[in-house]
Amino acid sequence: MASLTIRNLKKNYGAVEILKGIDIEIEDGGFLVLVGPSGCGKSTLLNTIAGLEDITSGDILIGDKSIAGLHPSKRDIAMVFQSYALYPNMTVAKNIAFGMEMRGVSKAERDKAVADVAELLQISQLLDRKPSQLSGGQRQRVAMGRALVRDPQVFLFDEPLSNLDAKLRVDMRTEIKRMHLRMATTTVYVTHDQIEALTLATKIAVLKDGELQQFGTPDEIYNDPANVFVAEFMGSPSMNMLTVPVEEDAKGLFLTLTRAGGDALRLPLPASAAMKARIGKPVIFGLRPEAMTDPASADRQGAEILEDQFLVDVVEPAGADVFAVTVLNGTPLTARMKPSARVKEGEMAPFALNLSRAVFFDPDTQVRLR
Known part of the structure; x- marks a missing residue:
């Protein structure tokens, strides 16, 4: 050897x-x-x-x-x-x-x-x-x-x-x-x-x-x-991706996502030098399906869990998992949930987003922002 x-x-x-x-x-x-x-x-x-x-x-x-x-x-x-x-x-x-x-x-x-x-x-x-x-x-x-x-x-x-x-x-x-x-x-x-x-x-x-x-x-x-x-x-389903501009107010940096029906959702961002350099410019926001799940399944060790209601567009049962698709900014995003979550198409359901697992990329170079 x-x-x-x-x-x-x-x-x-x-x-x-x-x-x-x-x-x-x-x-x-x-x-x-x-x-x-x-x-x-x-x-x-x-x-x-x-x-x-x-x-x-x-x-x-x-x-x-x-x-x-x-x-x-x-x-x-x-x-x-x-x-x-x-x-x-x-x-x-x-x-x-x-x-x-x-x-x-x-x-x-x-x-x-x-x-x-x-x-x-x-x-x-x-x-x-x-x-x-x-x-x-x-x-x-x-x-x-x-x-x-x-x-x-x-x-x-x-x-x-x-x-x-x-x-x-x-x-x-x-x-x-x-x-x-x-x-x-x-x-x-x-x-x-x-x-x-x-x-x-x-x-x-x-x-x-x-x-x-x-x-x-x-x-x-x-x-x-x-x-x-x-x-x-790498990963199945693939990582969820959204291209969104970085904004800033008195509370810090954030992204604004639009849910079905036009309601806005604010996602706080880390105050890193790379993110500050993108204020007013778009970033690609990425989140794995398992970091977007039902509240009972959320990893509570994650420092930043955001819970909110989302409209379920499609439900895909897969045995040990249920994949629930919702639409943000006009883009379908997939969440990995337990079967006990019992989500239904066309109805609102609670989602939990583990933002500590979020990753960000430069839309021009496609390279990771750290």
Whole structure:
């Protein structure tokens, strides 16, 4: 095992820049998730680590050794693909052992490694089957087993769960988490699913258009977003956003929001230097759905809880939660409530806004105001 460092990595296809100076460092045994929308460069970045793509400039290090110019077979990396890439004419056991056989590992060692990995992934009963006899989740376990027997310094996962149904995705996510806790091998995992990112990662790198938007722990990415893109991309439902001018009176700084029917609602603002510089200018006000809820569910540790009545526009039951949509400044905002809140469309209901969880952004630069 070893740490993984990516330094000012750039990748061009002709005149087109795909990766624009990526800097990331993940500790020995860490779990790095590369997340972002389609076309953001996350799979290209993974492929440069694997050696499947050459880099234009920069460096990639495992431990203190540069691997940027090495052939993929020399990098001591194992990769799990989205498509499983199993040999259809081989049994599960032979699929897992094939790489070891090609490297000249003895049959006794191969058999022991296959048995150990099969037990870890709970596929011991499948070793004599062919891929066509397996479900999607079982095939993905076999693909993972083939990587695990390598005992590499770094594991790479390229959207391994995207072909599975919703329940299997959750089950396999748990298996991958359990596997990493047991093996503690440095891992890089690509996904477009921000729930997978938040669930699995020790560190997350959010990419957009080939640029690193933010790098940090799941808590930092979710609760302390660096810009509007990160705030909106991470979280489901997405963060509520409103663009509103900053005002000032004798009581301090505030925002004025207009409810359905034209009633005004005053939101007090922190008297920070960044907010004072925006007096008379708009800011983007952001609040997560769970910070906008029914009074009984409000986090009373929050220093600034504002309670008021709002007209409920839409109610979306979701089992353990109820999402209630209200309209402020003509914009729909989503609140996460308990089912016991019993809100109804077209009726007024009490809401609690935890303003200590509010974040603010510059509308021009989209960067966080602090």
